[in-house]
Amino acid sequence: xxxxxxxxxxxxxxxxxxxxxxxxxxxxxxxxxxxxxxxxxxxxxxxxxxxxxxxxxxxxxxxxxxxxxxxxxxxxxxxxxxxxxxxxxxxxxxxxxxxxxxxxxxxxxxxxxxxxxxxxxxxxxxxxxxxxxxxxxxxxxxxxxxxxxxxxxxxxxxxxxxxxxxxxxxxxxxxxxxxxxxxxxxxxxxxxxxxxxxxxxxxxxxxxxxxxxxxxxxxxxxxxxxxxxxxxxxxxxxxxxxxxxxxxxxxxxxxxxxxxxxxxxxxxxxxxxxxxxxxxxxxxxxxxxxxxxxxxxxxxxxxxxxxxxxxxxxxxxxxxxxxxxxxxxxxxxxxxxxxxxxxxxxxxxxxxxxxxxxxxxxxxxxxxxxxxxxxxxxxxxxxxxxxxxxxxxxxxxxxxxxxxxxxxxxxxxxxxxxxxxx
Amino acid sequence: xxxxxxxxxxxxxxxxxxxxxxxxxxxxxxxxxxxxxxxxxxxxxxxxxxxxxxxxxxxxxxxxxxxxxxxxxxxxxxxxxxxxxxxxxxxxxxxxxxxxxxxxxxxxxxxxxxxxxxxxxxxxxxxxxxxxxxxxxxxxxxxxxxxxxxxxxxxxxxxxxxxxxxxxxxxxxxxxxxxxxxxxxxxxxxxxxxxxxxxxxxxxxxxxxxxxxxxxxxxxxxxxxxxxxxxxxxxxxxxxxxxxxxxxxxxxxxxxxxxxxxxxxxxxxxxxxxxxxxxxxxxxxxxxxxxxx
Numbered sequence: 255x256x257x258x259x260x261x262x263x264x265x266x267x268x269x270x271x272x273x274x275x276x277x278x279x280x281x282x283x284x285x286x287x288x289x290x291x292x293x294x295x296x297x298x299x300x301x302x303x304x305x306x307x308x309x310x311x312x313x314x315x316x317x318x319x320x321x322x323x324x325x326x327x328x329x330x331x332x333x334x335x336x337x338x339x340x341x342x343x344x345x346x347x348x349x350x351x352x353x354x355x356x357x358x359x360x361x362x363x364x365x366x367x368x369x370x371x372x373x374x375x376x377x378x379x380x381x382x383x384x385x386x387x388x389x390x391x392x393x394x395x396x397x398x399x400x401x402x403x404x405x406x407x408x409x410x411x412x413x414x415x416x417x418x419x420x421x422x423x424x425x426x427x428x429x430x431x432x433x434x435x436x437x438x439x440x441x442x443x444x445x446x447x448x449x450x451x452x453x454x455x456x457x458x459x460x461x462x463x464x465x466x467x468x469x470x471x472x473x474x475x476x477x478x479x480x481x482x483x484x485x486x487x488x489x490x491x492x493x494x495x496x497x498x499x500x501x502x503x504x505x506x507x508x509x510x511x512x513x514x515x516x517x518x519x520x521x522x523x524x525x526x527x528x529x530x531x532x533x534x535x536x537x538x539x540x541x542x543x544x545x546x547x548x549x550x551x552x553x554x555x556x557x558x559x560x561x562x563x564x565x566x567x568x569x570x571x572x573x574x575x576x577x578x579x580x581x582x583x584x585x586x587x588x589x590x591x592x593x594x595x596x597x598x599x600x601x602x603x604x605x606x607x608x609x610x611x612x613x614x615x616x617x618x619x620x621x622x623x624x625x626x627x628x629x630x631x632x633x634x635x636x637x638x639x640x641x642x643x644x645x646x647x648x649x650x651x652x653x654x655x656x657x658x659x660x661x662x663x664x665x666x667x668x669x670x671x672x673x674x675x676x
Numbered sequence: 677x678x679x680x681x682x683x684x685x686x687x688x689x690x691x692x693x694x695x696x697x698x699x700x701x702x703x704x705x706x707x708x709x710x711x712x713x714x715x716x717x718x719x720x721x722x723x724x725x726x727x728x729x730x731x732x733x734x735x736x737x738x739x740x741x742x743x744x745x746x747x748x749x750x751x752x753x754x755x756x757x758x759x760x761x762x763x764x765x766x767x768x769x770x771x772x773x774x775x776x777x778x779x780x781x782x783x784x785x786x787x788x789x790x791x792x793x794x795x796x797x798x799x800x801x802x803x804x805x806x807x808x809x810x811x812x813x814x815x816x817x818x819x820x821x822x823x824x825x826x827x828x829x830x831x832x833x834x835x836x837x838x839x840x841x842x843x844x845x846x847x848x849x850x851x852x853x854x855x856x857x858x859x860x861x862x863x864x865x866x867x868x869x870x871x872x873x874x875x876x877x878x879x880x881x882x883x884x885x886x887x888x889x890x891x892x893x894x895x896x897x898x899x900x901x902x903x904x905x906x907x908x909x910x911x912x913x914x915x916x917x918x919x920x921x922x923x924x925x926x927x928x929x930x931x932x933x934x935x936x937x938x939x940x941x942x943x944x945x946x947x948x949x950x951x952x953x954x955x956x957x958x959x960x961x962x963x964x965x966x967x968x969x
């Protein structure tokens with residue numbers, strides 16, 4: 255054989271050489287072994303939806319996180335370092351979330367991440383987060399029960415939201431409750447919590463219906479509510495299809511039955527999207543709404559509106575994203591390092607921060623937050639008023655014995671295992 | 677069963693029947709007559725709904741806004757047929773892929789252009805006293821029946837209808853008889869699109885209008901078209917009646933979720949027993965009786 259031909263062996267050798275070069279490139283990037291990439295500031299992943307099903311809520315979450323980071327960078331960063339941001343759009347797609355989470359951890363070597371709207375998303379990426387002991391803030395209000403060493407679920411739990419609004423409704427309107435909820439784990443578990451809280455206050459659930467997420471016709475549901483004749487309805491409807499319920503309720507004349515909710519208004523701003531008076535006499539248990547009339551909150555809303563020309567409504571979780579960035583900053587400064595284990599240890603030492611909703615404290619044992627809960631009421635013009643605030647601690651996880659400061663577990667507890675009423 | 681409950685059940689049936697008919701009829705024209713599997717059907721409905729919502733927000737009365745919605749969707753369909761769809765006649769699977777792509781692009785473009793929600797419209801006319809349902813649902817049912825009647829008149833009694841049907845059945849012969857088949861295709865597609873737009877316009881007050889609005893109609897529409905079979909009008913009526921009855925009965929007995937499940941199970945059974953749909957079975961029977969006489 256003559257001539258300058260490449261043998262198969264040459265090709266293989268060449269291939270592995272370039273693979274090695276590629277690997278060296280990775281190492282130089284700080285991707286695989288975390289040697290750093292020249293700038294020693296932290297990298298933050300913001301995986302929030304700006305398109306797809308959750309774009310309505312995700313866009314504001316993304317923007318408040320950016321706002322907090324920009325404010326911190328302007329004031330000199332954390333430990334004197336500027337924060338870098340890695341923020342592709344996961345498009346409300348759980349497969350994409352998994353890919354991007356891996357990419358953020360392996361390639362971008364992020365120090366902390368904020369990610370995901372739905373519980374399904376959180377559960378899709380939690381195994382990856384656990385495997386790499388990644389510090390992760392999940393900020394949506396959710397069904398509760400997650401006890402996980404590196405996860406900080408900072409949204410108000412069902413126990414906290416419903417714990418504010420259900421007793422209020424029982425006192426104001428009576429003790430017969432009709433539950434309507436979205437038919438997936440969040441809705442089902444929230445329905446369980448309504449039963450538990452009802453029993454604690456001597457009330458009773460006289461009917462319930464779990465409705466598929468893509469359902470937008472509520473004629474029979476409205477009929478069933480009418481024939482059960484409850485004192486009030488608890489609604490844990492979710493998403494854009496379900497928001498048709500309120501218009502159909504108005505057109506059917508069911509407005510004489512007041513509605514309590516943990517999901518509507520504070521997240522998907524139904525009171526602004528839907529023409530009045532469809533949400534008349536809807537009461538939401540909330541930790542935050544944009545309308546909150548405190549000086550601190552009004553200043554926050556103004557900063558947000560100044561930063562984004564087409565600023566959308568700041569939902570409850572967007573506020574959680576905002577204050578949790580400051581929570582992270584505080585913990586890093588106390589720890590004096592971006593090392594994740596050290597930062598988690600500081601977060602677990604009991605940290606407080608000035609949030610737009612009021613001062614909030616992180617509960618070391620459960621990684622949840624003792625929120626300032628209120629009942630928000632919409633009148634016939636969809637004007638929002640709030641009753642007195644109360645602090646509700648995330649007590650369910652205490653009851654089941656979750657203590658992350660002593661036991662680094664990665665579990666989600668369910669109320670059905672601990673309460674007989676379900 | 678007490679009388680009010682019977683009335684409720686009847687009202688639920690009317691509500692679901694109108695929904696299936698209106699969701700289906702545009703698809704039935706485009707798929708049943710023209711053989712285009714239009715996976716962008718939902719987004720045609722979306723065009724109708726968005727146009728209506730924005731027209732109402734701009735100050736037009738609701739009925740005029742709906743007319744604008746229908747015309748806009750028909751015009752949109754016309755343009756789309758000229759640019760893209762006309763290359764796909766007789767290519768069933770290709771039409772699926774292309775229209776699916778159109779659907780994805782339209783949902784995202786809508787989101788980029790108009791954000792995540794459209795302005796709310798509000799359900800007109802107040803409520804019915806006996807069943808406490810919105811009067812508007814009865815209006816929807818009347819419109820649904822009117823649309824079916826109108827389509828029958830258009831395709832059976834007019835010169836245009838004869839030409840259109842001839843084009844779909846045997847294009848070459850129709851052309852040799854002097855029919856402008858190109859125009860027939862375009863016009864029929866625009867009619868189908870306009871009907872989809874009508875569904876969007878009519879349901880804009882009832883359902884919150886978002887970029888994913890069209891997907892709420894898709895399951896009912898495709899199930900009804902397949903169960904109905906090849907005859908557009910009769911198929912739509914029979915399938916909507918059958919599926920509406922099953923859905924209303926089970927929704928009434930066991931809730932919304934079981935209503936949907938029962939409807940889909942009924943559709944599976946129906947397609948297993950009648951592979952060509954209800955109207956396919958009817959024409960088989962007619963042939964058999966014809967032979968035995």
